[in-house]
Amino acid sequence: MSLENILSVTGKPGLYQLKTKTRNGFVVESLIDKKTAIIGINHxxxxxxxxxxxxxxxxxPLKEVFQKIAEKENQGPSINHKVSxxxxxxxxxxxxxxxxxxxxxxxxxxxxVQWYNLLQSNDLLNSLSQEEE
Incomplete structure (x- = not known):
């Protein structure tokens, strides 16, 4: 898994994992609830x-920021994104x-911070660091 397959969709919460591309958009899976959705090309x-x-x-790059947070948090979750x-x-x-x-x-x-916590809770951060090796 790399960040190439992780998407942020404007107007939709959380992150999505790209499953496949279609003529009219993408088939994605939510990292929050694991539901599959079709995202149109107009999004x-x-x-x-x-x-x-x-x-x-x-x-x-965002990947390096995620790695710095992971080092700071010892691969654990970060602070809550809803703090002040x-x-x-x-x-x-x-x-x-x-x-x-x-x-x-x-x-x-x-x-x-929210994205880091989503990736961390879905155990996708380890694959990001292995990707470099």
Whole structure:
């Protein structure tokens, strides 16, 4: 499993695992409830592999951010994504100290933390680190 097969769909909660592509969109499985759904081509879909977080020097791929969170949490779950904005920002500055506070919003941090916890609870983080080897 790699981040190439994990999707975020605008307007739908959580993350989705790509099962197959169709002429009119994608067949996906929710990582939250394991239900299969068809996502039309008109939906805005982001592949997690293509997402990066702004820092003052460069952009850090989401995979590296997930690995930093995993190191910090000893491969365990992260903080709850529903904590206050201040707590999220404080937590994220521990994980990625040089993130660009002007371009990375609290809502972005909330998504990253929520996505990390979803991947961690579905035991998909180990496959991300093995992917490099």
């Amino acid at each position: 805005n879909v982001s592949v997690l592999k293509d997402i990066s977080i702004y820092t003052y020097e460069t952009e850090v 904005k201040k707590e999220l920002q404080s937590y994220f500055s521990e994980v990625l100290p040089n993130y660009d506070e002007d371009r990375v919003y609290a809502s972005d941090i909330k998504k990253v």
